[in-house]
Amino acid sequence: MEAVFRINGKEKTFSFDSDATLLAVLRDSGYTEIKEGCREGACGACVVLLDGLLINSCQVFAASAAGKEIITVRGLGDVHSPHPVQSAFVDSGAVQCGYCTPGMVLAAYSLLQKNPDPDDSEIKRALDGNLCRCTGYVKIVEAVRLAAGRMQGNG
Amino acid sequence: MREIRWYYPENLKQLPDLLKREGVIPHGGGTGILRGSLNHIEGLIDLGNLQLRYVRYRNGKIEVGAGTTYADLIEHLSGTDPDHILVKALKAAASTPLRNRITVGGSAAFFPVWSDLMGPLLALDAEVTLTGEKGGSYSLSDYTKNGELRKMSLITSVQWKNKSWTSFYHRESRTKVDYPVFSISILLKVRKDTIEDIKIIIVGTARRFTQCLQIEESLKSLTLDQARIEGIGSKLDVQFTGRRNFSAEYLKHCVGIQLERGLKAILRS
Amino acid sequence: MAEYIHVGKSVTKIDSLGLAAGMEKFTDDFPTEDTLHCAILYSPHAHADIMDLDTKAALEMEGVVDVLHFKNVSRVLHTTAGQGYPEPSPYDTVLFDRKVRFIGDRIALVAAESREIAVEALKKISVEYKVLEPLFDIEKAMNPSAPRIHGDEEHVEIPVAYRPEVNLAAEVEIAFGDLEEGFSEADFTEEHTYTMQAASHCAIEPHAALAFFDARGRLVIITTTQVPFHVRRIVSRVLDIPLHSIRVIKPRIGGGFGGKQEVILEPLVALVAWRNKRASRIVLSRREVFVSSRTRHAMRIRLKTGAREDGSITALEMDALMNAGAYGTHALTVLSNTGSKVLPLFNKIDHLTFTGKSVYTNLPIGGAYRGYGATQGYFAFNQQIDMIARRAGQDLLEYCKRWHIQEGETSDVFRALGEGKKGVSQTIKSCRLSECIDRGAAAIDWYEKRGKQLKSGNDRVKGMGLAIAMQGSGIPQVDMASASMKMNDDGSFNLLIGATDIGTGSDTILAQIAAEVLCIPMEKIIVLSSDTDTTPFDTGAYASSTTYISGSAVEKCARNIKARIITAASQILGLEEEDLSLDMEKVTAPKSGQQVTYEQIALSTLYSRDQLQIQAQASYVSQESPPPFIAQFAEVDVDEKTGRIYVVKFISAVDCGQPINPVLVEGQVEGAVVNGISYALWEDYIYNSSGKMLNPRFWDYKIYTALDLPEMKTIVVGSFEETHPFGAKSVAEIAINGPAPAIANAVYDAVGVRMFDTPFTPEKVWRKMRS
Missing domain, CATH: 3.10.20.30 (Beta-grasp domain)
Structure with missing residues (x-):
């Protein structure tokens, strides 16, 4: 079809x-x-x-x-003009193997569209459908926090 | 490479005919069909154009269209009643991307093991409205027990009386994103320190779900001070089937503990 | 410590933006033309002879091009272990055998015009089996009257102990002193048996491989591998294709953790391509990854210690029984590591034995997995020292600090136990484990909470646990890495390395090392890695070797380049070489103030006079394997009524030498810790009585999500390892060793029960508490 x-x-x-x-x-x-x-x-x-x-x-x-x-x-963006969420993942060290990263970035983006200032538990909840085996999620959560700050002009 | 015929009905009137066709099943957008085998499916009815994605208030009831997703319902109820039992339950269900797809109608029809929807709806005495061969409204409890109702019929909405309850929801699972091995839904109405009404539903028992009628009765019309929770759990009469990582004996023990905790918490609040 | 411009800085990972933008390519992202898609038929029986196999109906299906099976593929015994040659793993595998050895063993492969056709055609292959008695239990499998799983036919001489007649894939034994005497000196003994379960690596990228021909008729393999050079060698040998006709490319890899240190799919796609002279491709489903790739080895360890009243250990006897599964890949070396990476930590035990057996069973195949046997050994060891310290009335932290190996000390175990041969003697040059213990304890408020059984709501009781560990940094005198570099017109450099970045960030840290030596900005190092045609050899990403061994090779290579730059500069400036030094992107003469930029040097050497390409190469083999050290602390709440364990806080303090890139160090530790916790609590291979895995999917094999995280902290305790040019040691594996024992020790601290078997499900804890 x-x-x-x-x-x-x-x-x-x-x-x-x-x-x-x-x-x-x-x-x-x-x-x-x-x-x-x-x-x-x-x-x-x-x-x-x-x-x-x-x-x-x-x-x-x-x-x-x-x-x-x-x-x-x-x-969302490319290497020439990355989206703030993509940059935040890079700057936080949230990308290791990078296989989960496109999904994680989209999950973070989707959260920040609805909730520009999420707390950590809201961030973790928003990432609950995305598995990562490399990072232990610590720096991914940091990246979302950083992106939220930057997108609100605080970073 | 299986050829599946797709149907995109524009209104509910077209449904009964489609539902009668051999091997043709409705697809609301959820994930149940893709998880199973497609081998027996000849056609799929895409329900996306039927305007079944709504939450409305009618005749003292909340009516939820079958195409409403978990995420839709959470968002809607959070706005009006953030402590609603469905908000607590559905927030913990599946995962964010799945909550954006799983529909109320699909979950009510399939009653899948990962459902966090059914306990709260059963506690709320919800009804389903069907279209098709068995068109009409039925209590959800009857619907789950009567396989005939599912044949050639489609849930178009789920509704329940819009009353204000105090609620408790507990799900027992391995990690957080997991099927609940059991869940406990409790609804409570207190008037002047007296328990006016209480509903307790345990989902995941050997009979899929159990309403704890005896405990409900024993607590009704007691004052909050009179209610004795200690020991209720160990006397609880429910049966479980052993599951991966959890024996039947353990589940029975654990559900008793969590039920007592739930009752204590809800009576305290 | 020296002032560095790049080393020790958290430079962003050079591929991270491309990954975050979805532009970097993984194996299955590469397009190929006119491709055959492969699907594999797996055994439904745990142990059976294949009496006959009929592929006629499958071959008649439209779109089916080729079917491979034991009748049409040559029988070349090999091991799938991606190890150095000759691999210290039994050669017990052929591509397609007449016998199947577990549910999930390979029977046939269909190559077709589409994946769907290939999968459909599998159903048309009819196989006639003679079902044999399966063996799942390691004790039963060692019984001389048990059926044999391997070795009924020919076998290749290999340099490892291998006794298929009693289903032993490998054996290890070392002994020092006199055990009997040691135990007679003891005031008390502890003897316990600890078991750990199989587990899946769960790299989010499933195994995949594709093969195609380039315009010169050479076979190009792009694959999800940690070991591209071993892939090339093993594919060539197994398929009898000349090695010079094969090129292996490792693109971005979506996580490895040991699971991709295996040559599983590459010979298959290569063979399909070679026979049909067309491109071929295979991507495993998650189910196939769970069942038919590799697992962590399940292990049962009996540990007996004798100690004096003051806690000093007089004798230690460790016996490890490892379930190798159906094939013996890594069966010897994982087992050896259980002793060699654990026992040196307490190096003052005079009477000690370590024995181990690696046993074939009809279960999924064990293999390399982050921690590599040390994880299983430390689970036993750390609980045992917790017990001894408690019985001796010693403060656990002081006890560990008193007895762990120190700088300047050695252990006989280093010399006795190597990888398939004797080990290499070494003296510890850097060890800050005591500082790790102190700093970790402070961060978790150890003394405020340990032994206090603090209570909180819903019957929760708090407990505190410690685990300490060491690992290694590569395999001494075995692993070799190499690098080559060349200078470009603008003073930038290409860095070519065999080292295999599987998501760890090794491309970045190796660039940091090169940029440090050459005194240039990071962007002037252009990294190309892991392509057997264009980059020099490297054994690959395993054994925690890349920073230490490949890093040393890169440093050596960059120093060679530096020497050539200085030579060129001295000619250009007319000054003596010893009067010159490097400054940012230039060579300067501090005395005269003269200088020449790298760009000027490049242009001059390339175009102006005495033209030559400034280039260099270097190889590195290490004479030792300096261990990193770690202290890991768990704070848990245990629900006294349900047995559920809540890991509240987890602190890791690690001495990995000089961290080249601290953020990447933290990332390695955090990833390993979360994997370790989720393994300790939930991850498990659940089989039915026929040996079939019942939970080969993420819905039923539970790994942690972000929602499950405890509060975590990583403390990087710097030290300087003098055998590495920048003082670095490894960090990739070590942090997975602590979670299970630290949590077990914390559970004991909370509720007084000892958890000897992982995973610690609520029901297991509840049953222990009840009994």
Whole structure:
């Protein structure tokens, strides 16, 4: 089947099998910044924003995302003009292997959109769908705190 | 590579016909279908265009559209009643990205092991409204026990009386993001220091859920000073099936401890 | 200590922005053309002979191109352990065998036009089995009448003790003094058995590999590996493809922790590509990673100590029984490490034996895992010293400080126990463990809370526990690393290293070291690592070796470059070399005030006179393996009624020498600690009675999320290790050793029960408290 997604601000037509997940369709189309870690909605490596909401793309049929707006981590910024959340992850040492990072960055971004000044427990709650085995999460939580401060102009 | 037929109905009237088709099931956006095998599925009905994502107040009831996600409901109730039992329960359910997808209707229909929705809804005496073959309203408790009601029918909304309760919710799990091995939902109404009404639901027992009617009865119309909680847990008559990391014996012991703690906490507050 | 411009600074990781922006590429992110997708058929039986196998129906499916199995793939015995050659692991593995040895063992592989077709075709392969008696218990497996799991056929001579006739993949034994005499001197003995379970590394990136041909017909393998050079060697040998025809590239790696120190998928994709002359690709599912990659070895340790009334230990007897699982990869060396990384810590025990057996069973395969056997050994050791100090009425902290190995001291164990051979004698040159203990204790208010059983709401009782540990820094006289550098027109440098950054940040710290020696800004070092065609050899990312060994190679290489720069500058300036020194991006003559910039030197040497490329290379092998030290403190609350353990606070104070990059040091410690806590409390391989793993998914194999964290603190206690040019030691593994014993000791402090078996589920603690 075929569907149009608006992805990172651009409308694109995708063709895919009727039982394909959004994750598979996007990765096959070159959006490799979306990572696959478990295919069961448990690790968060594949999260994207779908109509503004953080979701596991491995748990969504591409067919049910037709016509929707998708944002990946590359839609937030790139190495030339990174988003403050991306910079905060870099500056806090929150990136080790980096495989969970696109998902973590999107989870943090999604939190800060709704709650610009979260406390630590709100930050941890917002990251509860994203597994990381390298950092022990300490510096990731710091990074979200730093990003929040910077985005409010305090940093 | 399985060819699945997708249907995108625009209104509820189109549903009954679709629901009658062999191997065609509704898909509200949750994750239950993708977790299972797709082998028996011929078609999926995308419920996204049916305007089932709402929370409204009608005739003294809160009515929640079946397409409402956990995140929607948390956000809505936090605004009006931040201590609502569903806020406590659903905040702890699954994970942030899954709460953005899991729907109230899907959870009520599937009653999956990871659900933190059912205990509170059962305690609230919620009803479900169905469309399709078995159209109409049923108590959620009956719905969970009667498999016939699920056939060729779809939950379109869940509703319960909008009363103000004091609440307690406890979930026992391994790590924080995990299926609850059991959960305890308690609702309490006190008038002039007297227990006017109390509801206790334990989800995860051998019969999926248990309402602690005896304890409820024994506490009703007592004053807060009269209520004796000590020992209630060890006398609790519930059965468990052993689960990974937890034997039946341990679960029975543990649910008793947590129930006493919950009752003490809620009576204190 | 010297003033450094880069060393000791928390420079941001050079790949971190690209990773945060989703631009860096991991193995499965590389596109390949006209690709065959692979799927593997796994054994449903724990132990069986394959009587026959029929692939006809699968091959007839549209889109199926090739099916590999024991009938059409040559039988080359090898080990999948990514270790130096010859690997000290038994050669007990072939790509496809006539026998299956665990539920999840490989039977066949389908290569097809799409992954979906390949998976579908697996169902069409029919296999006829003769089911054999499976062995899950290590004691039963050693019984001479037990069925044999390996070695019924030919085997390759390898330099390790290997007795397949009694299902032993490896054995170790060392002894000093006279145990009997030692125990007779003791006033009291403690003898206990400790067990630790298998665990999954849970790198978030699953194992993946792809192979394709370049325009010259050479085979390029991109793979999730910690050991690209070992991959090239082993693939060449197993498939009989000339080594010069193979190029292995390690891109970004999504975590390793030992799980990718294994050559599992590379020979498969290489073989599919080689037979079909097409690109091929495989990505494991999470289930496959759990069941069919590698695990931490489950281990049972019996530890007996004799001590005098004052707590001094007169004799120690440690016996380790390791469950190797179905194949013996790392079976000897993990076992050896249980002794060699643990026993030297208390080096004043005259009478000591360490014996160990690594036993084949029909369970998933053990392998390298952060901590590498030391984790299991320290679990036993730290509880035992907690007991001895308590019985002797000694303050635990003072007791540890009194007896741990000190600077200037050695241990016979270093010499006796190595990696598949005798060890290497060494004297400790840097050890700040006592300071680690003091600083950690202060940070956690040890004396205010230890032994006080402080109570809080809902029946919670507080307990405090300590664990201390050492590890190593690479494998002495075995691991080799090398580096090469060249100077560019603008005075920047390419740094080419075999060292394998698997997310640890080694590309960054090696650049810091080079930039330090050459006195240039970080951005003037352009790092390229881990490509067997373009970078020099390195044994790879394991044994906590990169900072120490690869770091020394880079320093040596940069010093060679520096010498050439000085030579060039002396010619340009007409001054003696000894009158010149480096300043930021230039060479200066302090006496005359003359100077020449790197750019001028580069342009001159490249284009103007006596043209040459300023370049250098260096290799490094270490003669010793200086241990880092750590003291880890757990504050836990135990629910007296349910047995649930709440880890409230966890403090680690580590002596890793001079930290090259303190933030990366903290990151290593924090990651290891959280992994260690979640292993101590929940992570587990749960099998049914047929040996099938029941929980191969993150929903059912619980690792910690951010929500589960205790309050954590890492204290970096600086020291200077004189055998490293910048005083550094390793830090990657050590911090995973402390959580389980520190928590166990804290639980005892709180509620008086000893937890001898991980994981400490609430029910286990509750049952102990009840009995």
